[in-house]
Amino acid sequence: xxxxLLAITITTLLLSACSEPSASNASxxxxxxxxxxxxxxxxxxxxxxxxxxxNQLFEDIFNAMVxxxxxxxxxxxxxxxxxxxxxxxxxxxxxxxxxxxxxxAKVKALDETKLDAQTKVxxxxxxQKLQNQIDDFKWRHYNYPVNQMxxxxxxxxxxxxxxxxxxxxxxxxxxxxxxxxxxxxxxQLIEQLKIREKEGIIAPKxxxxxxxxxxxxxxxxxxxxxxxxxxxxxxxxxxxxxLSLSDDKKAQLIKQAEQALTTYLKPAYDDLIAYLVTLQxxxxxxxxxxxxxxxxxxxxxxxxxxxxxxxxxxxxxQIGLKEVERIHNEMRKIKEAVHFEGSLQEFFTFxxxxxxxxxxxxxxxRTRYLKExxxxxxxxxxxxxxxxxxxxxxxxxxxRVEAFREKSAGKAFYQQPAxxxxxxxxxxxxxxxxxxxxxxxxxxxAYHEGIPGHHMQIAIKQELExxxxxxKFGSYTAYTEGWGLYSxxxxxxxxxxxxxxxxxxxxxxxxxxxxRLVVDTGIHTKKWTRxxxxxxxxxxxxxxxxxxxxMVERHIVMPSQATAYKIxxxxxxxxxxxxxxxxxxxxxxxxxxxxxxxxxxxxLNVLENMVNxxxxxxx
Numbered sequence: 091x092x093x094x095l096l097a098i099t100i101t102t103l104l105l106s107a108c109s110e111p112s113a114s115n116a117s118x119x120x121x122x123x124x125x126x127x128x129x130x131x132x133x134x135x136x137x138x139x140x141x142x143x144x145n146q147l148f149e150d151i152f153n154a155m156v157x158x159x160x161x162x163x164x165x166x167x168x169x170x171x172x173x174x175x176x177x178x179x180x181x182x183x184x185x186x187x188x189x190x191x192x193x194x195a196k197v198k199a200l201d202e203t204k205l206d207a208q209t210k211v212x213x214x215x216x217x218q219k220l221q222n223q224i225d226d227f228k229w230r231h232y233n234y235p236v237n238q239m240x241x242x243x244x245x246x247x248x249x250x251x252x253x254x255x256x257x258x259x260x261x262x263x264x265x266x267x268x269x270x271x272x273x274x275x276x277x278q279l280i281e282q283l284k285i286r287e288k289e290g291i292i293a294p295k296x297x298x299x300x301x302x303x304x305x306x307x308x309x310x311x312x313x314x315x316x317x318x319x320x321x322x323x324x325x326x327x328x329x330x331x332x333l334s335l336s337d338d339k340k341a342q343l344i345k346q347a348e349q350a351l352t353t354y355l356k357p358a359y360d361d362l363i364a365y366l367v368t369l370q371x372x373x374x375x376x377x378x379x380x381x382x383x384x385x386x387x388x389x390x391x392x393x394x395x396x397x398x399x400x401x402x403x404x405x406x407x408q409i410g411l412k413e414v415e416r417i418h419n420e421m422r423k424i425k426e427a428v429h430f431e432g433s434l435q436e437f438f439t440f441x442x443x444x445x446x447x448x449x450x451x452x453x454x455x456r457t458r459y460l461k462e463x464x465x466x467x468x469x470x471x472x473x474x475x476x477x478x479x480x481x482x483x484x485x486x487x488x489x490r491v492e493a494f495r496e497k498s499a500g501k502a503f504y505q506q507p508a509x510x511x512x513x514x515x516x517x518x519x520x521x522x523x524x525x526x527x528x529x530x531x532x533x534x535x536a537y538h539e540g541i542p543g544h545h546m547q548i549a550i551k552q553e554l555e556x557x558x559x560x561x562k563f564g565s566y567t568a569y570t571e572g573w574g575l576y577s578x579x580x581x582x583x584x585x586x587x588x589x590x591x592x593x594x595x596x597x598x599x600x601x602x603x604x605x606r607l608v609v610d611t612g613i614h615t616k617k618w619t620r621x622x623x624x625x626x627x628x629x630x631x632x633x634x635x636x637x638x639x640x641m642v643e644r645h646i647v648m649p650s651q652a653t654a655y656k657i658x659x660x661x662x663x664x665x666x667x668x669x670x671x672x673x674x675x676x677x678x679x680x681x682x683x684x685x686x687x688x689x690x691x692x693x694l695n696v697l698e699n700m701v702n703x704x705x706x707x708x709x
Contacts, residue, residue, distance in 0.1 A: 140204035147200070148212055148558035151193050158186075164253045166563070167508035172254070173267035178242070178278035180285065187227050194220040211689070211696065212558050218693075219560070222395065231286050232379070232388050234293040235279060236366070237647040238300035238498040242279045243362060246272055247308055247321055247494060252505065255512070256329035262343050265326060269350035276358035280365050287369065294377050294646060296620065298370035300498045305363050307494045309356055313348040321494045323351060377623075377646045378614040389614045392650035397568045397657045398693035403615040406653055410607025413656060414630055417601040424594045438632040441530065441594065451524040456490065459521060459532070464488045466536045467517070476584050477542060479680045480688055482549030485514040486540050496522040500640065502535050504544035509552050515545045526634045530595035533587065534578040538599070543577035544570070551690045561690040567651060569691045572658015575603055579659075583679075598632050602641075603659070605630055606652040610645045620646065661694045662686065665701040676708050 156162050160171035197216055205213055236243050250269075256262045286292065311320035319327065326347045330340050379385040379392075393403060401409075418434060425437045432440075441447060449455035467486060474481055484507035491499050499520050507515040517540040521527060527535075537543055547570060551562050578599055587593040609626055612618035618626075620642055627638035645652055670677045685704045686697065 136204045137206055140201050141206045141209040144197075144200050144205055144209050144213060145558055147196060148216060148560060151196075151216070152559040152563075154189075161249065161253075164249070165506075165508075167510040167512050169261065172261060172264035173271065175268065175271055175275040178275065178282055180281070183227075183230055187224065190220050190223045194224065208557065208689075211692075212561060215564075215692065215696070216558075216560060219564070226391070226395070229388055229391065231282075231289055231291055232382065234291075234297060234647050235282050235286070236301045236362075237293055237297050238304075239500065239644055239647055241301065242275060243301060243305045243308075243359075244495050244498070246275070247325075248492070250322060251325045251492065252516075253513075256326075256333065259333065259335060259339070259343070262326075262330055262333065263346075265329075266343070266346050266350050269322070269347060270354040273354045273358045276362050280362060283365065283369065287372070289383065291382055292369055292373050294620070295370060295373040295375055296643060297647060298366055298373060300643075302363055302366050302370070304495060304498055305359055305366070309359055313352050314356055320351070321492070322355075323347065375620075377620045378617055379649045380614060380617060386615070389649055393653060396650040396654050398566055398695065399568070399657065401657070403611040406607050406657070407611040407616075409660075410604050410611070410656070413604035414601065414608065417597055417604060418630075420597050421594060421601070424590050424597070427590050435629070441528070441591075441598075441632040442634060447528045447530055447591070448524055449527075449529065455524055456521040459524070459527060460488055460490060460519065463517070463519060463532055463536045466533050467540045470537065470541045470581065470586075473581075473584060474542065477580060477679060477683060478546070478687075479684050480550055482515075482546060483553055484511065484545075484549040486517065486545045486549075487514050488517045488519065488536075488540070491518050491520040491522070496520055500644065501526060501637065502539050504539045504548065506548045506552065515540075515549055517545070523634070523636050526636050526640075528595065528632075528634075530589075530591040531599055532595070533581070533592050534596040534599040537581050538574045538578050542580060543574045546577070547573045547687055547691075550687050554688065554690055557690055564691055566691045566693055567654035568658035568661070568694055569697065570658075571655040572660075572662050572694075573686065575600065575655045575659040576662045579663075594632075600656075600659075601631055602627075602633060602637075603652075603655040606641070606645070607656055609642060610650065610652050613642070613645050614649050658694065661697070665698060669701060669705055672705050673708050681708075 156166065156168075157170075159176055160174035161176045163170050164172065194217065197213065197220065200213060202210060202213055235241055250265065254261075254265055254268065256265060308321060309315075311318050312323055314320055318324075323344075327344055330343050333340065335343075374381075379389050382388065389403065393406065394400060397406070421437070422434055425434060430437050430440065449458050464487075467488065490496075499518075499522075501520050503518050505516040505518065507513055517536065519527065519535070539545075554562055578596055581587065582593065582596065587596055605627055609618070609623045612626070613620075613623055623642035623645060624635070624638045627633065627641060628635055631638075641652075666679075666682055669682055681704070682701070685700055689700055692700070
């Protein structure tokens, strides 16, 4: 890949984010003498004072944002506002816009010339973040608030089960309060859907089958009907049973939860389901955002935000096609190595259909998969010293995606640990369809979602010291997912993937991300249909058709998001190769990884500056 293909040109400010001021800029024609020791001390003191002032402002802005966000408080392990949900109203969005404008003015009032290097990065990142928030306000309705990938309808149970811990009677009452408050939350969600309906922003028809089914699933079981407990009641009972309370008090809390479920949550979900049915009747089968008012402009902006580059949709499309061809050639070498006679397409069919590559589609098969995925991660933990100087303190566990959402959820995903250590990082494997989880992809998937992938990157960023919280808890998709995909490759460099089929699985995962560049841009700019996108995956990858269907449906409801992986990976590899070429024997992969990970998430051009500065310190 030519470097020009990944030229990063967000803003001039960010291009200099980590650069030290040059001597020529620090002086002028009338003052070229060497500063005295007193002048140096004053300058240093000014920098210290202004940097401290800036970092305090950054913290104040972040903490105020968290205070307005009850759900984020819970995600961060805080117990404040433990009975509340976020405000989804239009009025709240307008207030957030005004706060962003005021915050931006406060940040810009700082004297950037008096900031130390790390604080200057923070300054420039926050200016960009707030400016993007302001600029993107006009696109706030350009999404589908409920879809098969995400949305309040599925977030409510997932949040309560996985985030809302109960360690006291009060926290149990907060859980009950949140059950009651779903009535307002869902009402606000319906209002947001109605706003979008008036603007002509309605999800494609296929989406509604998923979201209506998932919403109905939440209302199955006691206390809504006879039979076993519903997902939420079972969770509440399990958590309350561990409290040091009398049996009568526990029974009283459970009764209150049942009443909240039937009196508040069920009517709310019934209203949502009824409205979704009416929307389904109005939905069409057009899949790309080109169908929306100013859809082309929206997608161009979405690509810029996702990739943190100025690459056009066509450039991304072509990068994808070239990467597909390259990876196909790598796969042909493996096909020959295992003495398979036939075309690459026939090899794909073999890998897709031969039972040796899949565990049984039963509980024993699922248990085996989770056990072996955990073993892969544990083995990698023991080899981290060869790749990293900094390692996360937080633990990592492997879990199966819960039954209520597994049919719609993605193949695998990662949930970050609580900053206070009360909850480990979690790699979720979706084992609904075992034919979609081939054994030969198990290693690459575990490395991506777990170690050395998202867990290394996300847990380390949360544990960093000396950078403001908005960076520790922020995210840039190209950086985050680029690291995840890069992490599938680096284990090979220390001797993993010895089995050729496992190495094929690694390539298959990379190929999948290359295809994403082609299909995402194909759907949203070339007017590809859902079926065209599915066919491209089926014809060019060994993955199950069910994988292709889910992926294309993801492209449709999350435009641009899937382009981040390959663009980010290519940039990280490009920067690593640059460092290797310049440093030669001085290059240390562990130091390089520290540069990438120890500054938190950044746009790709800022990452490039950081690597360039690292190179300068080693030359």
